[in-house]
Amino acid sequence: MRPRHDAPRPADAARAGVRWLLAQAALGFPDAVHVMRFPRAGGLLPGTVEHRGASFAQAVLGALLLDVADALPSSDAASAAGLRAAAARLADAVAQARLPALAGGWRYFPGLAALPPDLDSLAVALSLFARVAPEHLTACEPALALALAQQQPEGPVPTWLIGAQDPLLQRWWMRLGVRHGWGDTIDVDVCARFASALDLLHTPQASEAAARLAAWVAQQQRPDGRWPASWYAGDAVAAGLALAAVAAVDHDGERRARTAAHLLGTQRMDGGWGPFDDSAPLDTAVAVALLRHAPQADTARARGLAYLCDRQTLAGGWKATPWIRMDIGRAQGRVARIATWGCAAISTAACVRTLLQVSAADAAQASEVTWMTPPPVGKPPCGCAGRRHAGRGCKGCRGCKEAAA
Structure with a gap:
């Protein structure tokens, strides 16, 4: 996408983004659906079949809308109320997508028999319900109990949630899928999101499990400052998930400092960050937010903000960019290709959240400077x-x- 020559200021870009989000909410966020084709019957029959998954994206989007609503100034209470109402509707949709026959509750593609419910889908549902629809938390109890029962002594939790009481044929299909397609792994990015979700429950059992999980995630940072990610595209997105999880255990700020150093060293010439060869609005928004309080990062933040404003569409949103990743062949240790998917609504909500946070910080700083500066001599x-x-x-x-x- 070519840069705009009439790029708005961050505050103006944020307001336009809010209007875009509210307009999409009225339409039901039609692009928040991941459509992908898979071999029929796990490859036992010829051809492919289309599968659609919406609940995961809806849950993530709902949480982002709540963040945007919280970041809006008090003068825009109407927009905040509209975004919170949209998040509540998304929470209801996520609750309805639960699979009652499976203990794990939610799987990314609900109609794909070989795909088990997963910890990441549980985490995003928990996070959204805890914030806007606590009446749905009881529906998460079987999946939460299964996940906590699988937590290892060192803290991590396996990604797949296959219950002993799940129907026999479905268990067989799901285990076959894990063995030949998805891989039986423990994923740092998934564990990080689950740790953050547990923190929102405010129960002794959840808090204890979250602390153990966060301590384990904190140990997974690489020497160069990156964080491992199996299901998300881009270092910035992985870093955002990890730092949110380890905030309570990163007492000296070492992990955040190493993350900031890595982000500063990987900024692109156009001012953005991205998962592959090109910069992307979602990754840039997350990176700018992570660098908000980093020392000596003012220039990098300003370049990132300029990139975001340049890439805003005339309609007020931002285009979908790679966010979810699926390594085809990961179970065999031979990745043949990487399938990715992105959502314009999620990209836009992340960009608006960052722009609002930056605008609020700039306004607070300007107010502080005005208060500290003596009044000028009258002319x-x-x-x-x-x-x-x-x-x-x-x-x-x-x-x-x-x-x-």
Whole structure:
């Protein structure tokens, strides 16, 4: 996408983005659906079949809308209320997508028999319900119990949630899928999101599990400052998930500092960050947010903000960019290709959240500077700079006499 020559300021871009989100909410966020084709019957039959998954994207989008609503100024209460109502509707849709026959509750593609419910889908549902629809939390209890029962002594939780009481044939299909397609792994990015979700529940069991999980995630940061990710495209997105999870255990800020150093070293020439060869709005928004309080990052943040404003569409949103990744062949250790998917509504919500946060911080800083700066010496109506004025206006020149009259 070519940069705009009439790029708006961050505050104006944020307002346009909010209007775009509200318009999409009225339409039901039609692009928040991942459509993908898979071999029929796990490859046992010829051809492919289309599968659609919406609940995961809806849950993530709902949480982002709540973040945007929280970041809006009090003068825009109507927009905030509209975004919170949209998040509540998304929460209801996620609750309805639960699979009651499976203990794990939610799987990314609900109609794909070989795909088990997963920890990541549970985490995003928990996070959204805890914030806007606590009446749906009881529906998460079987999946939550299964996940916590699988937590290892060191803290991590396996990604796939296959319950011993799940129907026998479905268990067989799901285990076959894990063995030959998805891989039986523990994923840092998934564990990080689950740790953040557990923190929102405010129960002793969840808090204890979250602390163990966060401590394990904190140990997974690579020496160069990156965070591992199996299901998300881009270092910035992985870093955002990890730092949110380890905030309570990163007492000296070392992990955040190493993350910031990595992000500063990987910024592109156009001012953005991205998962592959090109910069992407979603990754850039997350990176700018992570660098908000990093020392000596002012120039990088400004370049990132300029990139975001340049890439905003005339309609007010941002285009979908790679966010979800699926490594085809990961179970065999031979990745043949990487399938990705993105959502314009999620990209836009992330960009608006960052722009609002930056605008609020800039406004607070400007207010502080104004309060600390002594008032300027008053300029007389005549505009002259004579020493006699001393901020009170002279009493002799024609300009001041006419103004006084």
